Amino acid sequence: MPAQPQTPPAERDAGRRAPATRADVARLAGVSTAVVSYVVNNGPRPVAAATAERVREAMNLLGYRPNASARALRRGTTELLGLVVADGLNPYFVEYTAELVKAAARQGKRILIADSYQDEQAETVIVEDLVARQVDGLLFASAFARFDRSRVFQSAEIPTVLIDCPGPVPGRRTVGSDAGGAAEMLVNHLLEHGRRRIGMVIGDGGFGDPDPRERGWRRALRAAGLTDGAIVRVPWSREGGYAGAAALLDQDPTLDAVFASNDQQAIGLLRALHERGVRIPEDVAVVSFDGTKESEFAWPSLTVARQPLPELAEAALALLDEPAPARGVHRQFQTELVRRASCGCVASDIEPTRVDVITRDPDPTGGTAHD
Secondary structure, three states, X not given: OOOOOOOOHHHHHHHOOOOOOHHHHHHHHOOOHHHHHHXXXXXXXXXXXXXXXXXXXXXXXXXXXXXXXXXXXXXXXXXXXXXXXXXXXXXXXXXXXXXXXXXXXXXXXXXXXXXXOXXXXXXXXXXXXXXXXXXXXXXXXXXXXXXXXXXXXXXXXXXXXXXXXXXOOOOOEEEEEOHHHHXXXXXXXXXXXXXXXXXXXXXXXXXXOOOHHHHHHHHHHHHOOOOOOOEEEEOOOHHHHHHHHHHHHXXXXXXXXXXXXXXXXXXXXXXXHHHOOOOOOOOOEEEEEEOOHHHHHOOOOOEEEEOOHHHHHHHHHHHOOOOOOOOXXXXXXXXXXXXXXXXXXXXXXXXXXXXXXXXXXXXXXXXXXXX
16 A cells, blocks of 8 residues: 655644744744734834834734734723614615724724614614623614613613714714705705605604604795695605605695605605606606715616715714713714706706726736736
8 A cells, every 4th residue: 555645744733833922923023022012002102113014024924813802801992893773785874884884994993783674672682792792882773763772772881872863862972964954955956946746755764753854844845835745654665665656646646746765765766657657857856865876876866965974974983982961962964965867957957977987908918807
């Protein structure tokens, strides 16, 4: 029987070698373990650039990975934040989450993201789980106006910010856009276009009853001397907007404009109107709240009240470091009117679509270039 090839001793040893330690890195780099700590933790004492580079090279050669748990124990922080969103498939929350992740990264923090799928019981379980993972703070977007935040968050005993929150909550840090003001702005824009039969598609749950968007819609109509238009309450989804179109037209066949409470509803509404042969904006103008990327690429492109997501994200993280007084602390931001085709604005008034075009030099060999 032929002899089996033998694995060299060095390779066998490498296969079962214990993980590299900080002392190993220090010996290879020719420095003290304290200097390695300063490089790993970016302080508290400065390290010469050449020395720091030597330490990093040693870490790479040895495959050294700092122990995050030990570092968190020493610092008294995990540098982790928890984020709970009501609907992770909603483009608005996708874009908001991206801004929060970027803002946290600039502070050297990471975010654990959880989706409650608009389930009230799941919200409680998720918060308790994130607390057990010792996150330094919670960012929370609830789908329920009457969620028992006090019980859950007081037991958490960590800083918490309610995001996507249109108004203050006693004893809580909150951040959100002026949804009521945005609704008034959009309705007034439709009035400027001569629309008078302005209906509304609103979600079937939210912060307060009625929702601030509904209150703003009514205020604008009444200020113009008009009666309240047709309104339907449907899920916060494309399917909800699609169903809402038929219900609105059944209520008021003379409808000449619709305010949708979010972009998903507006996109579903657009499809339903197209299928019915309704011309947009000639027969019915459509406007929406949120201003996600989807609104820009709908057909026709949607006129929206765009929420300032980068600013909202920065404010939410900043609030985690502020005390929460008994009366609460709230940061509110104004939305921006973005004029597009769905309301009837002429081409000169419409914000152009922003497309990032990536160009590549042709492959000099004549073949197809690949990344």
